[in-house]
Amino acid sequence: MDQLKIKLQEYLSDDRLVLVDDALKFATKAHEGQMRLSGGPYINHPIAAAIHLADLYLDEKTIAATLLHDVVEDCEVPLETIQDRFGDEVAKLVDGVTKLKLLKAPQQDDDENSKSSNDRSENLRKMLVAMAEDIRVVLIKLADRLHNMQTLDALRPERQIEIAQETLDIYAPLAHRLGMGEMEWQLEDLAFRYLEPLQYKRMSRILSSKRKEREDYIQKIASLLEQALSTAGYHFEVTGRPKHLYSIYKKAQAYASIGKEISDIHDLFALRVIVNTISECYAALGIVHGLWRPLPGQFDDYIANPKGNMYQSLHTTVRTADGSPVEIQLRTYEMHQNSEYGVASHPSYKEGVQIKGNQFEERMAWLRQLLEWQREVSSSDEYVESIANDLFADQVFVYTPKNEIRELPKGATSIDFAYRIHTELGHRCIGAKINGRLVALDTQLSNGDTVEILTSKIARGPSLDWLNPHLGYVKTANARQSIRSWFRHQERDTNIDRGKDLLRKELRRLNSDIEDIEIAKWFRYSSENDFYAALGSGVVSVAQIAGRLTAIKATLGSQLDVSLNELGPVTATGVTVLGVGDLLTRTAECCSPLPGDQIVGFVTRTRGVTIHRQDCTNIYNVSEPERIVPVEWGQSRDVFPVRIAIESIDRMGLLHDITGATSTEHVNIAGSSTESLNEGTVIVHLTAQVTGLEQLSRLLSKIESVRGVKSVNRSLRRTP
Template sequence: MNANSAAATGLRLLDPVPEAAARLEAAAADYLPAEQVERVHRAYLIGAAAHDGQTRKSGEPYITHPLAVAGILAELRLDWETLCAAILHDTLEDTSLGRKALTAEFGEAVAELVDGVTKLDRLQFRDRYEAAAESFRKMMLAMARDLRVILIKLADRLHNMRTIDAMSVEARRRIARETLEIYAPIAQRLGMNRIKAELQDLGFAALYPFRYRVIRKRIQSQPVLRRESMATIEAALAHRLTQEHLPHRVVGRVKSPHSVYTKMRSESKSFDQVMDVFGFRVIVPKVMQCYHALGAVHGLYKPLDARFRDFIAIPKANGYQSLHTVLFSPYGSPIEVQIRTEEMDQIAERGIAAHWMYKSGERAGSGAQLRAQDWLRDLLESQEAAGSSVEFLENVKVDLFPDEVYLFTPKGDIRALPRNATVLDFAYAVHTDVGNHAVAARVDKKLVPLRTRLVSGQSVEIITAPSAQPSPGWLEFVVSSKARTAIRHFLKHLQHEDAVQLGHRMLDRALGELDFSLDRVTPERLERFLVEARLPRLEELLADIALGNRMPLQVAQALVQRDDPHADPKRGRAGDALDSEKILISGGERGVVSFANCCHPVPGDDIMGYLTAGKGIVVHRLECSNLPEFRKSPERWVAIGWDVEVTGEYAAVLRIEVDNKPGVLAQVAAAIAEAHSNIDNVEYQERDLRMAVMHFAIEVRSRKHLADVIRRVRRLGVVHGVQRL
C-alpha cells in the first residue's frame, strides 16, 4: 500500500501478516491473478489497522472474524471485490474508517458491498425486532443491486455461528433462531446447500443443545451391522454402474442431526423409525447418463412406489437439479439415492456462487443467478407495498418455504410456488393484475375455486373478470408473500378511498348541524387548519374522521369558528346524534365500518354508530346492552341507517335448545343450510341427559333472512326453543 493510500485512510497500518491472512491469500492465489491477490492483501492491512485494539467476545483480535469470513468466500472462489468487502464488512459500522476512504482505495463496487452488509444499529428503533427487520430490508435491497451482498452476509453469519459459544445463553438462542428462520432458508433459496446445512446444524445445536447431543450420539453410535451393510450397498452400486460402462463417483452420506430432527417432527417418528439416515450420491459426467444410472440402480434394488422425483427435467426454483429415488435395500431399510452430473453437484453445493464469473466488468448471469434475480425482483415489489420493515420481513419469511410445488401455465411454462399454494397464489405469480381480477381457474381443465390447493405437475389456467377485485377473505388462504402483499396493498388503497368518502359525509353532516357547509370554508382557513393538525391534504383529514381519530363535530366547530366568529360553537354539541340526518351504509364500506360482536347487527335492525379510534364506525343495535355506556360519550355517536340496497353477509348468533340425542346437530345444520345460510361455528353451552343448548354462529343477508332461518329451525321436532343473541 502506498503512502498516499495510508494518508487517505488516516490509519496506522500493521505490517505482520498473521497465519489466517496468509491462508486467505494462498487460497485466493489458487484462482486469482497476482495483482488481485495484492488488493486482498491491502484490504487486510487496512482492515487490521481499522480494528486495531478491538477484540471479539472470545478475546481474539477482531480482525480474525472478517478474515475468516473472507476465507469462507475464497473456498467458494469468489472474486477479489467480494473478498475485500468481506475483510472490510464491519469497518463502516465499528471503526472510524469512512465510505469515501473505501471508495478511494478499492472503488465504488467494494464500498457499495460493505455498505449493503452494514447493519443499522446506530439508528433508533422501537425494539430490537424492528431494528433487525429494518437492517434486513436494507440488506435485501442492496442484495437486489448486487447478489454478492448476501454471499458476504451468509459467510458472516456462518462464522458467527461457528464461534457462538462465546455469547451469552440469551444471545445464542436469539441468533440461532434468526439463523434457522431467515439465513438458512435464504441459503437454501439461493441453492447453497453446503452453507445451508451447516447453518441449520449450528443453529439447531445452539437452540436445542440437549436434543442435538442426543441425536448426534445416536447417529454416531449406529450398529456396526448397519455401517457394514451401507459399505456393502455402496460397493454393489459401484459394481453395477461399472458393468453398465458408466463413469461415476459414488459418495455415501449421513443425514445431519438437524435433518433427522426435522424428519422426526414432520412425520411424528422416533429416531429408530427414521430409517434413511444414510444415503448415496451418484455423480456422472452427462445428463443422459443420469437416466442410464437410474435404470441401473433400479435394476439392482427395487424402488419404493411414489418416491421418485425428477428435478433435472423440472429444476427447483433455486436451480437445484438431481434425480431422487428411494430403494429397498437387502437389509430391510430404505436408502435414498441422488443422481446428478458434476456441474449439477457444484450448483447444488454452491448455488449462485458456482461459476461466479465476470466478463468485461459485468457479471455473466448463470441460470442460478438469473433465478435468484427473479426472486429478488418479486421481493422488491413486496417491500414497495409493505407498510413497514417488520411486515416486509414477515413476508420474506413466508416466502422462504423449504418445499415447493411446480406448476405449468397453459403455454407449458413452469412456475414454482410455496407448499400449500392455492390457485390465487398462482394467479399473483403470473401477474399482480391477473391476481386482482381472478374469479376461478381451470386446473387440469377442471373448473375449481380460487382457494383450491395445488400439487406439483398440475396445469393451471386463471379465469379473470374486469369487475373482480380482492376481498379481505383472500388473505385467509393465500400463502405466498407476493399474493399477500398485493392483496393488502389493494385493500389499504380501497380502505383509504372509502374512508375519504365516509369522512366527507360525516364532516358535511356535522357542518350542517352548525348551518354551515364545507364549500363555505375558505381555502386559507382550511389550509391553516391542516397545517395546525399536521396533515398534508384534506383527504387525510377526512380519512382521520372516518377512522375515529378525529371527532367530526369538533373539526366542524373549529372550521366554523375561524370563518364565522358570530357562529354559535355550542350548537349541535348536545343534540342527539340519532335525530340528525343519517349516514346510510350499504355494506360495501371496507375497513371503516365494522359490526359489533356484542350484538351482531344485520340489515333491517335499528342501529347506531359509535366512533372508535383506528376502527372507524362500529355499528350496534339500538337494543345493545352496551348502549348505556356509550351514552357517556355522545360526541362519538353517529346517526346511521341502512341504505335501500345492502350487500354482503352478516354475522348472527342463535341460541337453540334441542333434545340431547344422536343426529340432532346434523338436523339443525341441515335446516340452516336449506335456508341458504352458512354456519361459521357451533358450540355446546349446556348438556344434560335430556336437553342440550347450542350456540350457532351463522351468516345472513338481512333481518328477513334471519327470520326465515329461525322459522325453519323451529319446525324441527327435536328443537324446543330458538333465540337470537
Template sequence: MEALARLDQTLSAYLSPEQSQNVKRAFFYAEQAHFGQTRRSGDPYVTHPLAVACILAEMHMDPQSIMAGLLHDVIEDTGISKTALAEQFGDTVAELVDGVSKLTQIEFNSLAEKQAENFQKMALAMARDIRVILVKLADRLHNMRTLGVLNPAKSRRIAKETLEIYAPIAMRLGMNTVRMEFEDLGFKALHPMRYERIMAARAKARGHRKELVENIRSQIEAALHREGHSATVTGREKHLYSIYQKMKEKRKSFAEIMDIYAFRIIVDSVDTCYRVLGCVHSIYKPVPGEFTDYIAMPKANGYQSLHTVLRGMHGVPIEIQIRTREMEDMANNGIAAHWLYKSDDKATNVSQARARKWVQGLLEMQQVAGNSLEFIESVKIDLFPDEIYIFTPKGKILELPRGATPVDFAYAVHTGVGNRCVACRINNRLAPLSEPLQSGQTVEIITAAGARPNPAWFNYAITAKARTNIRHFLKQQKREDSVALGERLLDRVLTTHDSSIAKLKGPTLDAFLTEHHYQTLEDLLVDVAQGERLPSITAQQLLGKTQDENSTESKEAIAIRGTEGFMVTYAKCCHPLPGDPIAGYLSSEKGMVVHRENCKNLGEFRETPERLVALRWHNEIEGDYIAALKIEVENRRGVIAVIATRINSMDINIEKIATGDKDHLFALVDLELQVQSRVHLARVMKRLRNIDGVRKVTRVKN
C-alpha cells in the first residue's frame, strides 16, 4: 500500500483525479488477477507490475501506458483474455498489454528462437503504438533491479540480452537515464568482481579529484558570470559500464580513463549555447578536431548538445557539454520527455517522428527477413551508438552509423537505389563502394538499369537495412535462377519421353507435388536445380515409369549463355571458357558446376553418371570468364610491371597475380585474368609472348 500511495502521489502531480482513479482501478484488477502468485523473492506478484507503473509515472507517461504497466502480465500469466481487458479498460490498453505479452502457446526449437519470435511480435506492436516499447523497457528495468534473486545462469542470460538489445533500444529512443541503469545493472550481473573493483576505484578517485573538479567548475562559472550568462555548471561522473568499456576497447588503465574531467553547462536558449561555447574557449584552449555540433545536426535519437574538449591547467583534458534545459530533459528521458499524447509542440513532433522512423525501419526489416533469428540479428546491427552525417548531391543530410560505406548510403536513400548501385562519387571523385564514409562528405550514387547487388557487399555493408535487403534480393534472385535452371533440366529429360512440364500440368502434376510435400511446382524445380532431386528420376516419377523403362537418356546438351545467375558456377580447377568442350555436374550445394570436358576432377564424378549433364556453349555468349596462365620469365627487375601494363593496355582485368618458384635466372608468374572466350585468351597469350623477358606462356589445365 505504501508503493501504491507513492504512485498516487506521483500521478496527482500531472494527471486529473479521474485519470488517477482509472489507474487505481487497473491496480486493483491486476491485484485480483495475480492473487496467490508470488515472485522468486517471495513477495506478492503484484509488486512487480506496481513497480513498473511507478517507473512509467516517474517518466510522466500517459494514463493508458501506466495502466498497461499494471496489467502487462495479466494475459500471459493469468486466465484473463485480451477481449476481457478491452471491455474493462478499452482497446488501447488491451493492445498495449498484448504487445508486451510473450508468445506462450507456441512450441519453439530453441530459447534463442523463442526470444527472437517474442521480440518480432513486440516490434510489430511497436509499429502500431510506440508506447509498447516504453512499457517493455520499464518492465525490463524492474526485472534488472531484482535480478539478484535468480540463479546465476538465468541472471547472466537476462543481463546479456539487456546489454545487447534493451540498453541500445533505450539509447536509440534517447532515454539515457534508463540506458545507463541497464548497463550498470547488466555489468554487475555479468562481471560482479570487475563491477565491485571499478566502483571502489571510482569512489577513491572521486576523493582525489574533488579539489581540481571544484577549481575548474568555479573558473567556468566565474567566466560565465563576467559575460552575463545565466547557466548551471555541474561535473559529470562516468557510469561504471562506460568506464569498463573504454578500458577494454582503448586498452587503457583506470587512471588514464579517469584523467578526463567532464562538465555539463545548462543554459536557457540555443543562442546562449553558442555564446557560452565562445566563452569557455576563451578560458581554455580547445583541442582541434574535438568539437561536435549536435544542435545543428541532432543524433538519430533526437539528442542535441554542443560537445567540445579543452586543454586545462597542466594539460588536463576537459570535456564540456553545453545544452538547454529542454535538451537536457530530452537527453535523459528521450521520447518520454515530450509525449505525443500530452503535447503537440514542435519538439514533440520531431522526437516522435525520429522514433517512429526507426520503428518503421524495423518493420521493413521484419518484412524481408528470412526468419525471426535473422531479424533480431539485423536489429542488433542497427543499434549503433555513433552517427556520421552524409550529404546527398541535393544537400539533404542522411544519418548513418560510423564506419558506413557508399553501399549503406545507397540503401539509406532508397532500396531501389541500393539494388541498382554500380559506383559512387565521394566529394565529386570516383571512389570504391567499400570506402568508409566520413562526416560531412557529399556522396553521389551511380546506378545502372541491369545492375544487381553483389554478394561481396556483405564484407563492408554494416547497416541492418543494407544487409537485410542485399540478403533478401540475393535469396530471391537465387530462387528465380534455380526455377529457370530446374525447368531446363527437367524439360530436357521429359523431351526424351515426348513430354514436357507444360503437358504434365494438371491433376497428375498436382498429385505428384502433394505426394512429395511440395506446395508449388517452383519448389520442385528449385530442388532439381540445386541437385536435391535428380532430373532423370524426377521425370520417371512424373511419368509413372520405373527406372528400367528409361532406356534412353537425352543426348541434347543444355546451352550455357553466361547469364544463368547464381545456380550455374564455373569450376575453379579448370576455368572453362567459351569455346572449350564442357560438361556439367549437379552439386547439392552449388547447383550446376561447369567443367572443361577433359578436367580430371570431372572424371571422379563419372561414378554418379545421373548427376552429369551434357552442356554446350550458346552461340551468343555474354560476360567475362576467368582464365589461369603460368608465365615463365627472366628473373629481372620490373618484368611483372611490364606484364601488368601490357594486360591493362588490352583493357583486361587482372584477378590475381603472384610469383611462384624462382632461381637466379628464371621465375614463374601465376596469373588469373578475365577474358571473353578461348579465342580472346589466345590473342592475349600471343601479346604476352612478345614481351622481352617472357620465355613461355601456358594455360593452366587443372
C-alpha cells in the first residue's frame, strides 16, 4: 500500500490522488475477509496490479479502476454504486474488465470441449473488442495477469499450465502488439517457467554461468564507447542488458534446427545507447562503426522502418578487438519509453488529455480495425480465427510505389497488400509487380519489397478462388472479410447458381455421390438453396466440404440390414469391420476407396475383407450379397492410392509443373501416363498416394492451378 502511494506521488498531484485514495479505501472495505490462495489478503492483488500500472505512470482513473476491478464480480458491488461514487469513466473501465472473464480451459467431454472452445473464442472476442474501445481496459487486464503469473505457484499444477499457456498464447503477444516490451518479456519468462521447467532452469544456468565474465566484457566495451561519445559531446546513456530467458530459448531452438549449439549464440548480452535526437542516433552509429567493424547483414534500421508495434531503434552487430560479436542498439529517450511501455507511454494515458501523434494514431487504427472486423463476422470462432494471423503472426514490412511502408503478417501476398491499401483496390486487382517484376498473385511478400498493384478498368470483383486456403492467395483477415463481404452482397440467385456449380465441380473432382441435402445438413443448413448461397458467397468454402467428407465416417450397417454385435479391430488399412473380428482388410484396386468415401466390405475366400466404395460397379454386380459386410473408417496414418485424370493443353514442362504441384503436398506419385485426345490436348493419368479426401482436395486444387490445365478429377478407371 505504501509502495503504491510513494510511486503515485512521483507524478500525480495531491488533488488527483484523492480519487485513488477513495478507490483504495472502498476496495479494501469490499474485499475485507477475502484471502488469496497464496495466503495473503485479497486486497494485495489489486494493489499489486495498480503498482504495475503506476510504474507506467498511468492516470488516476486507470489506477482507481485497477483497484476496483474485482469488486463488482467478487464482492457483488453494483456497478451503479461505482458509477455514483467514482464517475462514469471509472465505472466504464471496471465494467470492461469485469466482462473479461478468464478464458476456460477445454474439458475432456466432447460436448463440453466444444462449448468451452466457444466460450474461449467469445471471451477472446470480448477482450479484443474492449481493447479497441478503450485500450486501458486491456492495460488493466495485462497488469492483472502479470500479478497472477507472479503468484501462480499457489495453484495446482494443471491449472498453472493452463494459465501459463494462455499467457504465452494471448497476453504476451498482445503486450508485444501494443509495444509493451517490458510487460511482454515478463509474461513470457513467467509462462516459460511453468510450461518448460527443465528448459527454464537450463537457460537460467547457462546465463548465470556466463554472466560475470560477459558483464565484465560488456562493461569494457561500454567504457570505450562512452569515452568516444563523450569526446563527441553527446548527452547519452549506455547500458548493458541480458537477453531474457524465453528469448534465449527460442533462439536456441532456431539454432538447433540448423545444426548450431547454444554456445554459438553471441548476443546473450547487448549494449543499448540512448541519445536525445534521431540525428544523434545515426551519428552515434557512425562512432560505433568507427570503433569496431560491423558484421555484414547484421544491421536493421527500425527508425526509418518502424515495426508494426511502432518499435524504433537502430540495431547493429560489430566484431570487437578480440573477434567477439556484440549487439548494440541505438535509440532516443522517447523511443526507449515507447519500446518499454508502448501504448501505455502515450500522454493521453498519463495526463488524461487527448494528445495525438502519428505513431499513436497508427496503433489506434489497428485497434479500430478489430472493431470493424467483429461487425462483419457472424461467430466468435470466425472472428478469433480471422484476427489470429494479424495479431499474433510475425510481420513483414513492404513499400508502396510512393515509398510508404505497410505492415503485413508473414506469408501475406499482393492481394493482401491491395486490400490493406483500400478495399476497392483489392476488388479491382488483376496482377502485381514486386520490385518492378511481374509476379503471380499468390507470391508471398518479403521484407523490403516494393509492391505495385495492377488493376482492371472496370469493377470486376474478386475471384472466389482467393478464399481457397489450399491455393494460398490471401493470408490476412482484412482481405478474407472484404472478399466474403463482396460475395455476400451479390444477388442471392447468383450466389445459389455459383454455389451449385462449385459443389458439382468439387464432388465430380472427388468422384463422390453424396446427396446435396446431406452435405447441407452437415453444415446445419435446412435447405439446399441456403447452402448453395452460403457456398457461393464464400461463407462456406469448398475446402470445408472435403474436410467434412473425411471427418464423417460412413457406416452402412443399417442400410445392409446386418446385425451389429461388436466392433472389429482397426486393421492396417485403417478400416473397422463391424460384427467380425481378426480379419485382414485391403482396399480394392477397382475403385480405390479413400477415408471419407462411403464404403462396404466384401468377404473373400482367401484374402480377408476387400474394401470397396459403396457405388463400385463390382459391388452392384456381386452374385453373393450375403458376403457384403458393413465397415467404417478408423483412425490411420496410412496412405491410399488414388487415380487422378488431368486434362490439359499439351506443352513443354507440363509434367514437371504438375509434379511440382504435388510435391508441395508431399504426395508420392506411384505411376503416371499420358493419353492424347486431339491436337494440342492430353490427358495425364496419375496414381497418387494420399491420406484421404481432404488431402486429395488440396492436391486437385494445386494441380488445377498449373498453367494450361483445363480440368482435374478423381478417376475410377485404372491408369493405362
